[in-house]
Amino acid sequence: MKKLICFLAALASSILVAFAEPKKIVVLTPAGSEILCAVGAYSQIAARTDYCDFPKEMKSIPSVGGFDGKTLSLETIVACEPDFVYGAKGMHDYLLSPLKKLGITLYLSNANSIQAVLDEITYIGKYTGHEDEGKKTAVNISKTLDNIRAKLKNVGTVSVYYEVWNAPYMSAGKKSFINEIISTAGGKNIFDTLSEEYPMVSEETIVASKPEVFLIPDMENETLDSIKKRNGWQKIPAVKNGRIYFVNSDVCSRPGPRIAEAVLLIAKQLHPEVAF
Amino acid sequence: MLQIDGKNRKLKISLSYAILIVLLVASVLVSLLFGAESLSLRDILAKDGNRFSKIIFTQIRLPRTILALLTGALLAGSGAVFQMYFRNPLAEPGIMGISSGATLGAVIVSTLFMGTVLSNDSTNAVNTTVRSAFMGTVSPVNIGAFFGALVAGLLVTAISNKKTGASATVALLLCGTALGTFYSSLTSILLTAKSESLHTMYMWMLGSFSGRGWDEIILILVPSAISIILMFISCRKLDLLSGGEMTALSLGVEVGRLRMLVIIAGSLATSAAVCAGGTIGFVGLIAPHVVRRIFGAKGKTILPVSMVCGSVLLLFADTVSRVVVRPAEIPVGTITALLGAPFFIMLIFSKRGLKNG
Numbered sequence: 001m002k003k004l005i006c007f008l009a010a011l012a013s014s015i016l017v018a019f020a021e022p023k024k025i026v027v028l029t030p031a032g033s034e035i036l037c038a039v040g041a042y043s044q045i046a047a048r049t050d051y052c053d054f055p056k057e058m059k060s061i062p063s064v065g066g067f068d069g070k071t072l073s074l075e076t077i078v079a080c081e082p083d084f085v086y087g088a089k090g091m092h093d094y095l096l097s098p099l100k101k102l103g104i105t106l107y108l109s110n111a112n113s114i115q116a117v118l119d120e121i122t123y124i125g126k127y128t129g130h131e132d133e134g135k136k137t138a139v140n141i142s143k144t145l146d147n148i149r150a151k152l153k154n155v156g157t158v159s160v161y162y163e164v165w166n167a168p169y170m171s172a173g174k175k176s177f178i179n180e181i182i183s184t185a186g187g188k189n190i191f192d193t194l195s196e197e198y199p200m201v202s203e204e205t206i207v208a209s210k211p212e213v214f215l216i217p218d219m220e221n222e223t224l225d226s227i228k229k230r231n232g233w234q235k236i237p238a239v240k241n242g243r244i245y246f247v248n249s250d251v252c253s254r255p256g257p258r259i260a261e262a263v264l265l266i267a268k269q270l271h272p273e274v275a276f
Numbered sequence: 277m278l279q280i281d282g283k284n285r286k287l288k289i290s291l292s293y294a295i296l297i298v299l300l301v302a303s304v305l306v307s308l309l310f311g312a313e314s315l316s317l318r319d320i321l322a323k324d325g326n327r328f329s330k331i332i333f334t335q336i337r338l339p340r341t342i343l344a345l346l347t348g349a350l351l352a353g354s355g356a357v358f359q360m361y362f363r364n365p366l367a368e369p370g371i372m373g374i375s376s377g378a379t380l381g382a383v384i385v386s387t388l389f390m391g392t393v394l395s396n397d398s399t400n401a402v403n404t405t406v407r408s409a410f411m412g413t414v415s416p417v418n419i420g421a422f423f424g425a426l427v428a429g430l431l432v433t434a435i436s437n438k439k440t441g442a443s444a445t446v447a448l449l450l451c452g453t454a455l456g457t458f459y460s461s462l463t464s465i466l467l468t469a470k471s472e473s474l475h476t477m478y479m480w481m482l483g484s485f486s487g488r489g490w491d492e493i494i495l496i497l498v499p500s501a502i503s504i505i506l507m508f509i510s511c512r513k514l515d516l517l518s519g520g521e522m523t524a525l526s527l528g529v530e531v532g533r534l535r536m537l538v539i540i541a542g543s544l545a546t547s548a549a550v551c552a553g554g555t556i557g558f559v560g561l562i563a564p565h566v567v568r569r570i571f572g573a574k575g576k577t578i579l580p581v582s583m584v585c586g587s588v589l590l591l592f593a594d595t596v597s598r599v600v601v602r603p604a605e606i607p608v609g610t611i612t613a614l615l616g617a618p619f620f621i622m623l624i625f626s627k628r629g630l631k632n633g
Binding site for chain 2 (some may be wrong): 051066071164165166167168169170173191193194196198199200201202203204205207208210230231232235
């Protein structure tokens with residue numbers, strides 16, 4: 001991550017006028033737009049995507065298309081005459097060479113851990129000319145997280161099944177962002193041994209692991225009732241004790257400034273006995 | 277000389293039947309005995325043993341075995357019927373655009389009716405009604421697939437009625453392929469527009485029995501039974517078709533009626549199979565070929581034996597998909613192709629297989 005930041009920073013300074021902060025930013029990820037707004041760079045954003053919907057004021061900024069790389073319009077991006085495009089690795093890599101030709105800097109976020117998100121916030125703050133706000137935002141998040149960690153210090157972990165999808169069953173593995181959120185919130189993801197980010201998982205193992213809590217992103221239109229009706233699931237502690245929680249998937253899946261909020265949200269559900 | 281060959285051949289065929297039955301029993305046993313979790317036989321049989329072992333066996337593994345068995349039979353059966361009717365070795369359940377229709381149905385449900393707004397009461401209301409109408413825990417996506425396949429099948433039947441005569445078969449084949457491409461592009465458009473569901477729907481399309489159980493079995497039981505009966509009714513007449521439509525006509529086969537029968541049986545079977553396991557490829561294509569090479573080309577034989585063959589193939593593939601990377605899983609559709617393709621190619625080049633009868 002750090003290497004990438006250094007490389008991109010070097011690239012940026014060599015292509016652009018050195019150290020001039022970008023005035024027209026096109027942001028392509030929801031997390032990126034949240035980071036920009038958190039560091040106070042809202043007024044520099046020229047365009048966003050349809051999915052960049054938080055904070056609310058983002059919605060008044062014109063959009064260049066959908067989230068996935070292929071649904072974006074390069075023409076619309078370029079028409080905004082941006083000096084900085086903020087995307088995500090794996091999603092927007094294909095923009096690298098066309099934008100480079102036009103002399104536009106592209107930053108590809110690869111934040112897949114809490115520390116990487118904090119680093120990114122600090123870096124983006126500095127890069128957009130809001131160094132202090134960036135640092136402050138990152139420090140505040142760290143403090144909140146430290147607070148939560150301190151309160152969970154003498155509390156045991158709760159086993160968690162996080163359901164990404166149910167046909168087929170898919171969960172989150174070791175490398176996923178949500179896995180770290182769950183473990184920071186005092187939980188143990190039952191599939192944290194799998195290396196894939198979002199693997200297809202065995203229903204037998206879900207039942208046999210006897211998870212104490214289910215976390216289900218609200219994107220999946222499951223209801224408490226429909227989960228209780230699943231054959232063979234009734235004896236799982238989480239189902240038996242009604243500990244099935246629907247989490248806001250925007251808050252919990254975006255590697256942005258709301259990660260502390262996400263950890264707190266989940267920690268409260270995993271450990272109702274602790275006063276946060 | 278001919279007599280000796282005939283005797284030899286008969287012996288070979290009965291031996292092949294015996295092997296097939298052994299394989300079927302073995303595949304069912306393997307499917308029941310192996311899974312992500314190792315369950316002890318004592319726990320499963322005990323009246324009050326380890327409850328979780330028993331639950332896993334009766335509520336997850338057993339229904340999955342039944343589903344794989346049934347789906348394999350349906351896919352292979354419809355493949356066999358289509359191949360016989362079209363007299364085309366490439367025919368398979370997907371050829372009439374039915375599988376693509378199923379995928380489109382699933383994608384429509386997942387992108388337009390699901391995962392948008394939880395707070396929206398009307399969406400929830402619709403969701404609940406859909407659920408209560410079809411009882412249990414059958415995923416709306418799978419129901420969408422079922423109806424997608426059914427509608428695609430009906431559409432193709434309607435088209436087949438428009439044309440009569442010798443050119444009808446070819447026209448149907450071409451229309452089916454064109455419609456399939458049409459559905460696929462609609463699917464792509466929906467998925468690019470709603471790219472959040474791209475990953476999950478991609479996994480769905482690869483085919484899997486994950487998340488399916490007794491409710492799916494109940495849902496597909498009636499359509500499966502009807503389609504199997506229709507397939508058996510049609511297969512006797514399909515034998516007469518092997519000499520060409522003209523010959524069949526002169527033998528008194530009502531080709532137009534037979535066509536309807538084949539399409540309805542095939543689409544029902546494919547709809548049920550897709551609801552149970554997503555779009556699983558290859559089984560419907562290779563099972564009838566394997567049977568034809570080994571047991572000869574009589575419709576009476578091809579249909580039932582293909583069905584058994586399809587079940588065996590899918591049962592083994594599903595067991596592999598559950599076991600190799602446990603506790604993760606691999607979509608079973610990738611396994612059927614991975615295991616099936618080399619075997620298929622080997623079979624085509626082997627001289628030991630019997631010539632078409």
